Structures are given as C-alpha cells and as structure tokens.
Amino acid sequence: MEQSCAVVDALVPVAVVARDPMLEAGAASALRGHPELVVVPADDAEAAQVTVVMVDEVDRAVLDLVRTRRGAVVLVVADLTPAQALHAVLAGVRGLLRRRDAGAERLARAVLAAVAGDCTVPPDLLDQLHGTEAASPESALTGAGLSERERAVLSLVAEGHETGEIAKKLCYSPRTVTTVVHDITYRFRLRNRAHAVAYALRAGLL
Template identity: 80%
Template sequence: MEQICAVDSALVPVAVVARDPMLEAGAASALRACPELVVVEGEAAESARVAVVLVDAVDREVLDLARARRGAVVLVVAEVTAVQALHAVLAGVRGLLRRRDADARRLTRAVMAAAVGDCTVPPDLLDRLQGAVGEPVSPALAGGGLSERERAVLALVAEGRETGEIAKELCYSPRTVTTVVHDITRRFRLRNRAHAVAYALRAGLL
C-alpha cells in the first residue's frame, strides 16, 4: 500500500460524494486506510484535490458535475458503456471504476493516479473506446502527430500507470514522462491526460 500511496510528502485531500450514505461511508472508510490521503467534508470538500463520486449511471448531471469540479474526479458507477466512458473522460473524469470492481486497493490507486493527473479506465473498455461515438478528433492528432516516444508514454497512461511506473517501463526519468504528456496536451490543446488518451483512442493511435 505504501508504494501506491506515495505521491509526495503532503496529504492528498479527497472528498466522497454519494446519494447513498452507506456507499459514501464505505468509500470513505477504504480511503482512510491510505496514510497519504485525508478524507474531507463540508466546505473543505469543495476544494478537495480529488473527488470520488459514486453514482448509478453516467448521465448529463454527472458529466456537468465533473466539468464543474476544480479538482480531479474519480467516478465509481454501477454500470458503464464505452460511449459513456468516453464522454466521462472528455468531461475531465480522471478515474473510472465499476462499483463491483472498486475494492479498497483499486479505489485508492485510482485516486492517487488522479491526484497526479493520470487516468484510470477499466481495461476491458479501452479496446471498445475506439469504436465509441465522441467528439471529433483533433486534425493534428488524426494526422499522426505523435512521435513513437509520445505514443509509448500515452499508451501506458491509458493503462492507468503512474508517472514513476511509466518512467521505469520506458527507461525515462519521471521528469521526462511529465514533460512528454504536458507537451501532448499543450500542442493539441487538450484539457488533461485523460482528454489526450480519449483523443488518441478515437484517432486509432493507441
């Protein structure tokens, strides 16, 4: 658990949002087990670095909430289709878990990944995302505007890998990985890593 939770020396404030008090309490309890996280409530929840949102389905209200949040959003949903997953990522959601898969380890991992800008999506949805209907693909990206290094980094981001893991896998420094992802999002005017992954999937580059 220590390796999963090590983002930096500061505690990561995380809020839990759910209509069902039992689900909210369960998620909060799981997150408190990580020593690098602090679950916040009330006014502090509005500015939390990460918000875990537990819902039954991905609808317009959920997408609007994701866009409005200042911090990262990890969405825990009862069921989700590839189309819904794509819309969630494009709305800025940085973590997506099915409720049945959201045990303490996976939920904590998704929150810590979101805290550093990484994106976590269920592996079985990644292949299907290419065929999902979403936003038009950036012309530059559709034209093959990614280098081999950028494509390799982005592919691992799509798998939900953390910056340190990507650096180790590709024999780069963590700083290089961060710079590569930043360059991609800036060059194609994308909102964040999650948005970059969604566009690359739509363009068939991953």
C-alpha cells in the same frame, strides 16, 4: 489504465459524494484507512483536493458535476458503456472505476493518481474506446502526427503502465515521460492521459 502516483508529502483531503448514504459511508470509511488521505465533508468543496463521486450511471447531471467541481474527480459507476466512459473523460474525470472494482486499495490508488495528474481507466474500456464516437469531440488527432517517442510513451500508457515503468522500458527519466504526455495533451488541447489515449485510438495513431 491503472495509474499510480508518487508518495505525497501531506495528507490529501478527499470528499465522497453519493446519493446512497450507505455507499457514501462505505467509501469514506475505506478511504480513511489509507495513511495518505483524509476525508472531509462532501459539502466542503473548497477543502477537497479530490472528490469521489459514486453514481449508478453517467448522465448529464453527473457530467455537469464533474465539470464544475473544484479539484479532481474520481467517478465510481455501477456500470458504464464505452461511450459513457469517453464522455466522462472528455468532461475531465481524473479517475473512472466500476463499483465492483472499487475496493479500498484501488479506490485510494485512483485518488492518489488523480492528485499526481494521472488518470485511472479500466483497461478493457480503453480497448473498447477505439472507434467510439462522442457527441461533441473537442479535438481530433486525425491528420495530426505523433513523434515516435510520443507514440511509444502513449502506447505504454494505453497498456496501463505507470510512469516509472514507462521510464524504465524506454530508458527515459520519469520527468521526461511526464513531459511527453503533458506536451501531447497541451498540443491537442486534451484534458488528461485517458483523453489523449482515447483520441489516439480513435484516430488510428496507436
């Protein structure tokens, strides 16, 4: 699910965390080239509005980092399974990219989407999340209904459409689309858009 965000008024402070210094330096350099972002030191957690975490796989330590890191987290992984993607979404990740797909522009878009409250997840992983089980799901949509409007909005989110595109397709304002998604995530105690789509797919509501 590729989401983008509106233009921000001030520079967004972003930190890069990676075990490999070369990966960290490369990602930081790519982000410095974007006019809306400013890279801050990785150890300055208070200053970073978004943290890009680059890892080889999603394990318990990575999920703990996501849960405890201040601000939004965009996770860049060498490769991952649908189950690992679901765990990352449940932990609160605001962006999920495979390393091979994390070029400068796509990485910057994921960071800006996280700032706007959107979530970036590869479309093929969203498709595979259908039927994927998590060890400890926090909430289930099974047995809980969605209105036609909510289903229409969430279906377009699942297809990877941006907020503005969804608004045009459904003849809503962008604010209405944002409100609908917020209501869904709040009502079912979900973390973000990707979390909502994953559970709706698992529950057979989409």
